[in-house]
Amino acid sequence: MDWLQLHPLSLYQGAAFPFALLFNYLCTVDSFSTQSRYFFLLAGGHLLALAAMGSCAVLVFIPALCTVVLIHSLSPQEVHRCTFFFQMSWQTLCHLGLHYTDYYLQEPPSVRFCITLSSLMLLTQRVTSLSLDIHEGKVEAALSGIGIRSSLSGRLREALPYFSYLLFFPALLGGPLCSFKRFQARVQGSSSLCPRHSFWALSWRGLQILGLECLRAALRWVVSAGAGLRDCQQLECVYVMWSTACLFKLTYYSCWVLDDSLLQAAGFGSEFGGGPAEDAYIPDADIWTLETTHRISLFARKWNQSTARWLRRLIFQRGQAWPLLQTFAFSAWWHGLHPGQVFGFLCWAVMVEADYLIHTFANLFIRSWPMRLLYRTLTWAHTQLIIAYIMLAVEVRSLSCLWLLCNSYNSVFPMVYCILLFLLARRKHKFN
Known part of the structure; x- marks a missing residue:
């Protein structure tokens, strides 16, 4: 992550604070269900991505979607290798675009594109951490839970935790890596707000x-x-x-x-x-x-x-x-x-x-x-x-x-x- 891009990132992180506090408060409300929590984090991630990255946000949405598809399509023994190579290939192509702008065109890259690359690097951490957990048996993949005859709503419901984890707004632009098990336990548990x-x-x-x-x-x-x-x-x-x-x-x-x-x-x-x-x-x-x-x-x-x-x-x-x-x-x-x-x-x-x-x-x-x-x-x-x-x-x-x-x-x-x-x-x- 280029240090010159940290200042605009900090502005967007600061703007997300009220929504983080709101999420923590809503977790104390009984009517705020687990599905609603996943959706709140996912929706916040989409809004933050669009605000910080603009049209470049699609470069983050596409690998997140493909990762969820791979998780639901592959066996636990194959999922890590395939998601790793896909994610790193996608990220490398985006970095090559930055190289082309930086070294060949001799033009300064746009701030939004640099923020997108930073978010992609963090997404790579979550993708590979999740795929390793599935590969090592620490997380049970939803492959067995989604049958061929499952309805579209059922598939989306099963995929929601993965989408939410990959794009949840507190970790979209920065922050320590949070494992999927910790993320899931937090969302499904009661609020830690004191x-x-x-x-x-x-x-x-x-x-x-x-x-x-x-x-x-x-x-x-x-x-x-x-x-x-x-x-x-x-x-x-x-x-x-x-x-x-x-x-x-x-x-x-x-x-x-x-x-x-x-x-x-x-x-x-x-x-x-x-x-x-x-x-x-x-x-x-x-x-x-x-x-x-x-x-x-x-x-x-x-x-x-x-x-x-x-x-x-x-x-x-x-x-x-x-x-x-x-x-x-x-x-x-x-x-x-x-x-x-x-x-x-x-x-x-x-x-x-x-x-x-x-x-x-x-x-x-x-x-x-x-x-x-x-x-x-x-x-x-x-x-x-x-x-x-x-x-x-x-x-x-x-x-x-x-x-x-x-x-x-x-x-x-x-x-x-x-x-x-x-x-x-x-x-x-x-x-x-």
């Missing part, structure tokens, strides 16, 4: 968003007043990279807290339900861990947590060879395969591999607490600079900007980890 608790929880998130936006505005003024990546010289480029990456991170943090607040307002937050660990609610932003960790591998697990957990389940745990590389390569594909994304995610995979070896050897040889404190301080600073390097590589669109980044002093930081990876891998091989 006015006093909900008020303080949402107020706290509102204060977080306000603080993050104030920091972002101040940092944006500082970044715009200074030199850019094209104008910086030598060590000045390190400061430019770090400050620009901080601006990106604050933008994402603010957006994630807002998305989390919308799901909380609708009753899909952490206060609802228990269930297995894999279905537990995990907010995307763990700001404290992200800003204090000295481990690149931990940063990778905590950055956009629900997406990291989804990638782990979809790719890493199912990969036969080089699962780490497969996971980051797929993440580059899912994000759109821009040159900076391919370079950035593959660099991230190498850095995580180096991180494992470096900290394993450090734990063996560094014993005294002063040395451990010094080690943690240095690795924290190095981790933040490597993450800043990766973030700039992923976010820049033009090859010229990527070339400037690679030719700057900033490349020293990932290069140090690459050298250590080579040396420690040889030493590990000797030990083995």
Whole structure:
């Protein structure tokens, strides 16, 4: 998701708040049936999609419809493979349209089309999560419940939960991935609305968003007043990279807290339900861990947590060879395969591999607490600079900007980890 598109997304997410609160309230009304709840979430998703995407919303509606058709047409053993390849093929074609506009026509893409691509990426998460649940037997597909002689109304009634899950408005434009079982339990259960608790929880998130936006505005003024990546010289480029990456991170943090607040307002937050660990609610932003960790591998697990957990389940745990590389390569594909994304995610995979070896050897040889404190301080600073390097590589669109980044002093930081990876891998091989 391009950080430049997060501001209009936030506007539409904010506009959906009253409807999320209304849904949570209506769940306390006895006359508001389960079917009505599914329909309310689905209708809200359609209206939000049309408002945010315009005519481009059809690019989201079509794969959602096809997914439901595939779920009702295929056996549980086949449904994941077919829905995965269909959804990723559709999303890739849409991303290629963005590439054509961006690189061939040299024109800025429309904001509505970029919002559509962001929504498609989130739809891919829900589609593959649902198909995996069916494949693994965690969710019973409606195939057996819809016979050949079933009426049209019966088929639509059985398909409504799937349509509603794929397009429900609190998660259409952002937010942590919600599993189908958790979604279904929330819709079929009673409201989790506790006015006093909900008020303080949402107020706290509102204060977080306000603080993050104030920091972002101040940092944006500082970044715009200074030199850019094209104008910086030598060590000045390190400061430019770090400050620009901080601006990106604050933008994402603010957006994630807002998305989390919308799901909380609708009753899909952490206060609802228990269930297995894999279905537990995990907010995307763990700001404290992200800003204090000295481990690149931990940063990778905590950055956009629900997406990291989804990638782990979809790719890493199912990969036969080089699962780490497969996971980051797929993440580059899912994000759109821009040159900076391919370079950035593959660099991230190498850095995580180096991180494992470096900290394993450090734990063996560094014993005294002063040395451990010094080690943690240095690795924290190095981790933040490597993450800043990766973030700039992923976010820049033009090859010229990527070339400037690679030719700057900033490349020293990932290069140090690459050298250590080579040396420690040889030493590990000797030990083995």
